[in-house]
Amino acid sequence: MNINLQQNIQLNDYVSDFRADIFSGLSNYPKKLSSKYFYDKIGDHLFQQIMNMPEYYLTQCELDIFKNKTEQIVNAISKGIESFDLIELGAGDAMKSSFLLETLAEKRTSFTYMPIDISGNILSVLQDSLSKKIPTLEIYPLEGEYFDMLDKATRISERKKVVLFLGGNIGNMDMKETIHFCSELKRKLNPGDLFIIGFDLKKHPQTILNAYNDPAGITASFNLNLLTRINRELNANFMLEQFQHYQTYDPISGACKSFLVSLCDQTVCIENHRFHFKENELIDMEISQKFSRQDIRSLAGNSGFHIVTEINDSKNWFVDSIWMI
Numbered sequence: 001m002n003i004n005l006q007q008n009i010q011l012n013d014y015v016s017d018f019r020a021d022i023f024s025g026l027s028n029y030p031k032k033l034s035s036k037y038f039y040d041k042i043g044d045h046l047f048q049q050i051m052n053m054p055e056y057y058l059t060q061c062e063l064d065i066f067k068n069k070t071e072q073i074v075n076a077i078s079k080g081i082e083s084f085d086l087i088e089l090g091a092g093d094a095m096k097s098s099f100l101l102e103t104l105a106e107k108r109t110s111f112t113y114m115p116i117d118i119s120g121n122i123l124s125v126l127q128d129s130l131s132k133k134i135p136t137l138e139i140y141p142l143e144g145e146y147f148d149m150l151d152k153a154t155r156i157s158e159r160k161k162v163v164l165f166l167g168g169n170i171g172n173m174d175m176k177e178t179i180h181f182c183s184e185l186k187r188k189l190n191p192g193d194l195f196i197i198g199f200d201l202k203k204h205p206q207t208i209l210n211a212y213n214d215p216a217g218i219t220a221s222f223n224l225n226l227l228t229r230i231n232r233e234l235n236a237n238f239m240l241e242q243f244q245h246y247q248t249y250d251p252i253s254g255a256c257k258s259f260l261v262s263l264c265d266q267t268v269c270i271e272n273h274r275f276h277f278k279e280n281e282l283i284d285m286e287i288s289q290k291f292s293r294q295d296i297r298s299l300a301g302n303s304g305f306h307i308v309t310e311i312n313d314s315k316n317w318f319v320d321s322i323w324m325i
Contacts, residue, residue, distance in 0.1 A: 015233065019271075022230055026275045026283075033226055035172055035286040039119040040229050046222040048093065053218060055210045058168050059095075061318035062198055066096040069311050070103045076309055076322050077162050077194060083110035084160040087153050089146045090169050091115030094126055097164055098133065105134050112138045112157065116149040150188050161193040168200035168318070171289035174255070178289070182303035186325055195305060195323040199291045203317055205251040208290060212256055213247040220245030223258055223285050236270040246282070254290035259283060296321055 018037060025032045039047065051059040066073070077084070086104070088097055094115060104111055113130075117123050123141040130137055140156065142149035154161070163185065173181055185195065202208075212219055223245050227238040242263050249256040262277035269275075291299075296319070300307050305323035312319050 019234055022234060022270065023273060026270075030282055030284055031275075031277075032284040036118055037229065038222060038226055038286075039117075039122070040225070041119075041121045042228070043222065043225050044092075044119055044122045046218060046225060049218050050214075050222060051095070053211075053214050053216070055214050057207065057211055057317060058200055061200075061313040061315060062166060062168075062320065063096050064313040064315075065311050065318070065320050066099045068314075070099050072309075072311050073100055073196070073320070073322075074103055074107070074109075077104075077196075078109065080192070081160050081162075081194075084162050085112050085114055085153060085157050086162050086164065087114045087116060087150065088164040088166070089116050089150075090165070090167070091117050091126060092122055092167070094130065096166055098130065101130065101134055101137060105136055111162075112140055112159075114140045114142055114153050114156075116142045116144070116146060116153075118144065147184065147188065150185070154188065161189055163189070163193070163195045165195070166198040166320070168198050168288065170197055171200055171256075171291070172287060174287055174289065175295075178299060179302050182299060182305070186304045189325055191325050193325060194308070196320055197323065198318065198320050199296055200288070201317055201319060202251065202254050202290045202292050205249055208251075208256055209247060209249045212249075212258060212288060213245075217245075219247070219258070223260055226285070227260070230270065234270050236268060238268050239266070242266055243283075254292070254295070256288040256290060257284070258286040258288075260285055 021034055021037070025034065050056050088094065091097070094101070101113055115123060115126055120143045123143055127139055127141050130139055142152060150163075170178060170181070189195070224240050224243060227240055227243065230236045231238050243260045244263055246259045246261050247256070248259070260283040262279060262281045265277070265279050267274050267276050297307065300321070300323050305325060308322045308324050310319050310321045
């Protein structure tokens with residue numbers, strides 16, 4: 001098949017899925033939009049700013065692990081595995097995992113790096129950056145949904161798999177969805193494969209709330225940008241000034257949730273569809289779940305994994321847990 005034709009088919013499929021998910025989410029009660037669509041070119045840039053905010057401790061905590069405890073990760077990965085595919089779900093700019101990649105490359109480890117991301121833009125930037133930084137790195141970017149691309153990765157190679165899911169991204173699902181996600185991922189792996197998963201631990205509630213409700217308003221812009229994207233790609237007429245970002249955190253359940261609040265009665269048109277918003281009506285935008293140590297143990301066991309080891313940051317605010325089937 002012609003490459004340009006194949007790319008156009010993939011793009012049309014993506015736009016169709018985007019449209020269907022937006023229409024479905026805004027037809028529900030309460031209204032809900034999927035956070036996976038935050039990441040267009042502008043969203044990618046805004047998220048880079050979020051990760052550099054002083055309040056957003058998650059980046060520095062996990063960076064501490066990957067920068068200062070790299071050898072522990074390498075030892076856990078390399079034990080009994082001669083060659084493997086290192087698959088990163090939601091790779092982004094690979095700021096943290098690049099320390100692991102450099103160390104593996106320096107040790108002349110036999111591996112292929114397969115970053116998976118829904119954003120083709122960030123994958124292009126990533127490939128260019130890593131090719132210059134680690135010239136010997138064998139990299140195979142995969143653009144698309146996690147499980148679709150994981151299936152593709154297993155078809156490309158029969159080598160052992162080491163799957164990275166960093167940044168506390170597991171928290172972007174509620175607990176029921178999290179168990180389903182981990183169980184489904186386990187089903188796609190083989191005995192001896194590893195799953196390295198980053199968990200943001202429960203801590204002082206204000207510390208967590210500040211990370212998602214920054215005074216500069218970058219997180220608010222990140223959420224509101226999805227409305228801009230819908231306007232641009234689906235010919236909608238959201239008026240951003242009529243919506244406001246609102247953040248909550250429940251320290252008991254560990255659920256940190258982002259909403260957009262409609263500031264007035266209004267009707268938004270998307271293509272030929274009309275969606276009515278009452279004053280103070282919410283759009284559920286994102287959850288960032290926080291975990292206790294017992295939550296992590298229960299999740300591993302309930303989804304069919306056992307914990308090989310866990311590596312904490314220096315503050316014990318974050319943990320990268322290494323699981324095996």
